[in-house]
Amino acid sequence: MPREGNMCDSDGADHRTPMNFIDLFCGCGGFTVGMERAGFKCLAAIDFNEEAVTTMQSNLSHIKHVLHRDLTVFTPDELSELIGTEQVDVIVGGPPCQGFSTARKVDGANHGERLKDDPRRHLYRELLKYVGFFRPKVFVMENVLGIKTAAGGKYFTRVQEEARSLGYRVHGQVEDAWELGVPQKRRRQLIIGTREDLPGYFLPNLKPAPRALPRPLLGAAIGDLPPLGAGKGSDESVYDVNRLIRHMLITGEPVRNYLFDVLEIDLAKMLTNHASRPHSDRDLRDFARLREGESSATAMRNGIEFEFPYSKDSFKDR
Numbered sequence: 007m008p009r010e011g012n013m014c015d016s017d018g019a020d021h022r023t024p025m026n027f028i029d030l031f032c033g034c035g036g037f038t039v040g041m042e043r044a045g046f047k048c049l050a051a052i053d054f055n056e057e058a059v060t061t062m063q064s065n066l067s068h069i070k071h072v073l074h075r076d077l078t079v080f081t082p083d084e085l086s087e088l089i090g091t092e093q094v095d096v097i098v099g100g101p102p103c104q105g106f107s108t109a110r111k112v113d114g115a116n117h118g119e120r121l122k123d124d125p126r127r128h129l130y131r132e133l134l135k136y137v138g139f140f141r142p143k144v145f146v147m148e149n150v151l152g153i154k155t156a157a158g159g160k161y162f163t164r165v166q167e168e169a170r171s172l173g174y175r176v177h178g179q180v181e182d183a184w185e186l187g188v189p190q191k192r193r194r195q196l197i198i199g200t201r202e203d204l205p206g207y208f209l210p211n212l213k214p215a216p217r218a219l220p221r222p223l224l225g226a227a228i229g230d231l232p233p234l235g236a237g238k239g240s241d242e243s244v245y246d247v248n249r250l251i252r253h254m255l256i257t258g259e260p261v262r263n264y265l266f267d268v269l270e271i272d273l274a275k276m277l278t279n280h281a282s283r284p285h286s287d288r289d290l291r292d293f294a295r296l297r298e299g300e301s302s303a304t305a306m307r308n309g310i311e312f313e314f315p316y317s318k319d320s321f322k323d324r
Contacts, residue, residue: 030099035062077132082139094140100148101129174199187218189227239281
């Protein structure tokens with residue numbers, strides 16, 4: 007059901023138009039795809055990564071303004087002139103998450119007195135700069151969970167305080183991708199702002215999109231792909247339809263739903279980017295020591311010894 011504005015004229019004719027949005031730090035367009043599937047119209051999408059922008063331009067060619075720009079120098083008024091309006095209903099974006107990633111905790115970069123400067127942590131301000139200019143009804147910012155704990159929560163607090171100073175009610179919530187229909191145990195922090203002159207509108211319990219089923223299994227999602235050895239595969243190959251049919255006969259509705267309704271594989275002409283990372287013989291021997299679904303932390307607690315020099319200290323808080 008498209009999100010629509012009330013556009014009825016005095017003659018009673020219904021001229022509804024979809025609500026619009028802009029996508030900042032758009033990457034290759036995942037946020038935009040979700041918004042469009044929900045019925046919103048994309049006015050512009052912007053990212054600094056040229057390859058990501060090229061990918062989005064190819065896959066979402068109907069969007070007029072998919073821009074390769076640096077948001078630290080490309081200004082909101084420049085975008086307004088380009089798209090021909092200052093009326094934006096929603097702004098979405100995922101500022102780079104590397105500065106808040108838990109992977110950086112290995113060297114103390116994300117907490118305590120050993121905090122290391124990473125300019126990417128300040129890019130949320132570029133999104134808020136556009137929020138302040140366009141004054142959308144709602145904005146949604148997405149990031150890794152580490153933004154909530156980095157520097158003792160300083161950045162998480164700053165985002166909310168600075169958004170409130172722009173005139174928004176702000177709400178933070180964590181969403182689990184697996185519960186929403188994605189076959190990954192990936193959790194993300196959302197920061198949602200609603201303009202103060204509008205009723206508060208927060209959904210603390212999100213549900214999967216109508217086309218998706220909750221808690222899909224990885225096997226259902228990738229069982230149609232041919233197995234690969236380490237470092238094997240290609241950027242483009244012929245999709246094995248017979249393998250897909252066999253896979254669907256075994257798994258039934260979950261795989262049909264995910265592959266056709268969510269991934270929309272019927273729109274693809276070729277199988278692309280089916281290539282695996284190369285691994286050393288030592289890594290492959292370590293992988294062979296793991297049972298299906300088992301993490302290295304669990305294996306070590308069960309007495310498994312790996313050749314790779316893992317440290318149990320990194321597993322204490324997990």
